[in-house]
Amino acid sequence: MITPDGSSLIVADSVSNDLIFVDPRSGKVQKRMENIEDPYQLGFSPDHKWFVTAGLRLDRVDIYKYDGHDLTLAKRVPLGKTPSHMTFSSDASTVFVTLQDSGELAAIDLATQTVKWKMPVGNTPAGLWMTPGDRELLVGMTGEDDVAVVDWHKQQVIKRIQTGKGAHNFRNLDDGKHVAVTNRVVSTISILDYTTLQKVGDITGLLPGPDDMELSADRKTLWVTFRFARHVGVIDLASRKLIDTIVVGRSPHGLYFADRAPVYAPNPD
Amino acid sequence: MITEIVAQLDNVVSTLQTLLYVDVVQPIFFKVGLMGYDEDTYDALYWVIIGVLEILATFAILRPLEALRPIETWQDRKAVRSDVFYTWIAKLGLINLTFFFLLQPLFNHWQSLIAIYDIPNIDVDSIWPGVTDQPVVSFLIYLVILDFAGYWYHRWQHRFGVWWELHAVHHSQQQMSLWADDRNHFLDDIIQAAFFAALSLFIGVQPSQFVVLVALSNVLQSIQHVNAHLPVVPFLDRLLVSPTFHRRHHAIGYGHEGTRYGCNFGVLFPWWDMLFKTAAWNRLVEPTGIRDQLPVPEGFARNYGHGVWAQQFYAFGRIARRLRRVASA
Numbered sequence: 001m002i003t004p005d006g007s008s009l010i011v012a013d014s015v016s017n018d019l020i021f022v023d024p025r026s027g028k029v030q031k032r033m034e035n036i037e038d039p040y041q042l043g044f045s046p047d048h049k050w051f052v053t054a055g056l057r058l059d060r061v062d063i064y065k066y067d068g069h070d071l072t073l074a075k076r077v078p079l080g081k082t083p084s085h086m087t088f089s090s091d092a093s094t095v096f097v098t099l100q101d102s103g104e105l106a107a108i109d110l111a112t113q114t115v116k117w118k119m120p121v122g123n124t125p126a127g128l129w130m131t132p133g134d135r136e137l138l139v140g141m142t143g144e145d146d147v148a149v150v151d152w153h154k155q156q157v158i159k160r161i162q163t164g165k166g167a168h169n170f171r172n173l174d175d176g177k178h179v180a181v182t183n184r185v186v187s188t189i190s191i192l193d194y195t196t197l198q199k200v201g202d203i204t205g206l207l208p209g210p211d212d213m214e215l216s217a218d219r220k221t222l223w224v225t226f227r228f229a230r231h232v233g234v235i236d237l238a239s240r241k242l243i244d245t246i247v248v249g250r251s252p253h254g255l256y257f258a259d260r261a262p263v264y265a266p267n268p269d
Numbered sequence: 270m271i272t273e274i275v276a277q278l279d280n281v282v283s284t285l286q287t288l289l290y291v292d293v294v295q296p297i298f299f300k301v302g303l304m305g306y307d308e309d310t311y312d313a314l315y316w317v318i319i320g321v322l323e324i325l326a327t328f329a330i331l332r333p334l335e336a337l338r339p340i341e342t343w344q345d346r347k348a349v350r351s352d353v354f355y356t357w358i359a360k361l362g363l364i365n366l367t368f369f370f371l372l373q374p375l376f377n378h379w380q381s382l383i384a385i386y387d388i389p390n391i392d393v394d395s396i397w398p399g400v401t402d403q404p405v406v407s408f409l410i411y412l413v414i415l416d417f418a419g420y421w422y423h424r425w426q427h428r429f430g431v432w433w434e435l436h437a438v439h440h441s442q443q444q445m446s447l448w449a450d451d452r453n454h455f456l457d458d459i460i461q462a463a464f465f466a467a468l469s470l471f472i473g474v475q476p477s478q479f480v481v482l483v484a485l486s487n488v489l490q491s492i493q494h495v496n497a498h499l500p501v502v503p504f505l506d507r508l509l510v511s512p513t514f515h516r517r518h519h520a521i522g523y524g525h526e527g528t529r530y531g532c533n534f535g536v537l538f539p540w541w542d543m544l545f546k547t548a549a550w551n552r553l554v555e556p557t558g559i560r561d562q563l564p565v566p567e568g569f570a571r572n573y574g575h576g577v578w579a580q581q582f583y584a585f586g587r588i589a590r591r592l593r594r595v596a597s598a
Contacts, residue, residue, distance in 0.1 A: 016394070037380070038380075057377050058377050058378075058380060059377070059378075082305060101305040123304065124304040124305050142304050143299070143302060143304035143305070165299055166299070166304070185295055185296075185304075187291075208290075208291045209291070227308075227311075228286075228287050228290055228291055228311060229287055230283055230287075250279075250283060250315070251308075251311070251312065
């Protein structure tokens, strides 16, 4: 997660319960912030006043106030079961969190740090993506083979877009129309048109377990971590082919590079 | 060179891990709706594969030594068979799996409470920044801490009667071999897992994160139980628990009797036995087992069970009798 001023990349260490701040260009460690419990996923609210961590193992979401430099704990919000991914509303009033084990989507009011509502969405919801204009929430259903489209205003699943088994996480393709979603079980990436809520294509021939993605600044290559294959892959979007793989360490998860195409707000950067 | 070998071994294990997960485990999990456990299971598979490789490696290296240079020669190896079963259960992670489902949520909850109520814990890595956060130093510190904890855990297993009846499953083996290390009462295994999970709440890191540390410990403990004459290296046996040192711990009349309820409790290092005066350096080979297993009049011919389930079940009977004696006293 990049800090709002772009000066640091925050890497969450959920085993040693701290955040590691790294120079986003050189990779040099700048500092460690300790006693941040079980930070599985992170996010800054669109107004940069709140920093939220989802504690997957501890069944909790921790909300911190952010003053541009320091984090001050506002509240620890118990949230069963297994909170994992998050996104925000554009007005920064709400953080949405998927609850993997209970199959729910929760909405938390940031100002009061209280749970506004929870709704069932399906088996093992994971990644979240807010469509532009805050119209719908797209939810990657890792225990199913679709992306759930949620009208969060009405708390209803209004559509399911068939993708592939294990729909997991999202990345907008910065063309005003498309978002990519990884299908971690079947090891493909689906391209969705979020204006029509339709799938328009698949990228196949990948290594096992595509997870997180990043888009190059020129929008020509999509980079992806292969969670179960210890590699990062580079996909040429014109041909939709895997053109390169890079060996990394065990179980790669998040992915970031400094020169990348913008992430559409209010989705966490 | 060692780094290169470890890296290659890591590659092999990781490749197996991917194949096993993607082709076997994940399809089953998806079908039965267990995808919430997919990431933990993928990570755990690495351990399982390491466990299987450990078994194969220790068997390949130690079994020939037992055949060529045995301490004891047995006509019938039937008594060893149950230990083989225990070893596969332990190394395939079934004990850890049981702990994960039964107790891990409780420990996660306690960890949460510790943070909420600001209960201090020791962050070992930050004791001496720049030094103790170096991976090798950190590894060695955790190795020593966990071994110290293991020493006291082991002493308590011998000291407290009810607990001893569980631990007696391990000591009841009269044919000690490379397989004996994992011969334990399953309840004692769970208690031990809980003990180290509790410890990890206060030192900040789960032992399971140190794959190399635990794998190393397992291999050394298999060597400690081996039924083979191994050369004694005079200085080395003051550094690491040797097979001779540990065999004394299993010896009838020496390993679990006396004012300290035994001797040579160390897991990897004999240092704690040296420090707390429970070390016995006598190298004379003695039969292993528990005194009351011996025929009358030396013992009571007590049967600790010949198969795994009998061994597990009989422990509860011994505990019940012990508690009845205490209640009637």
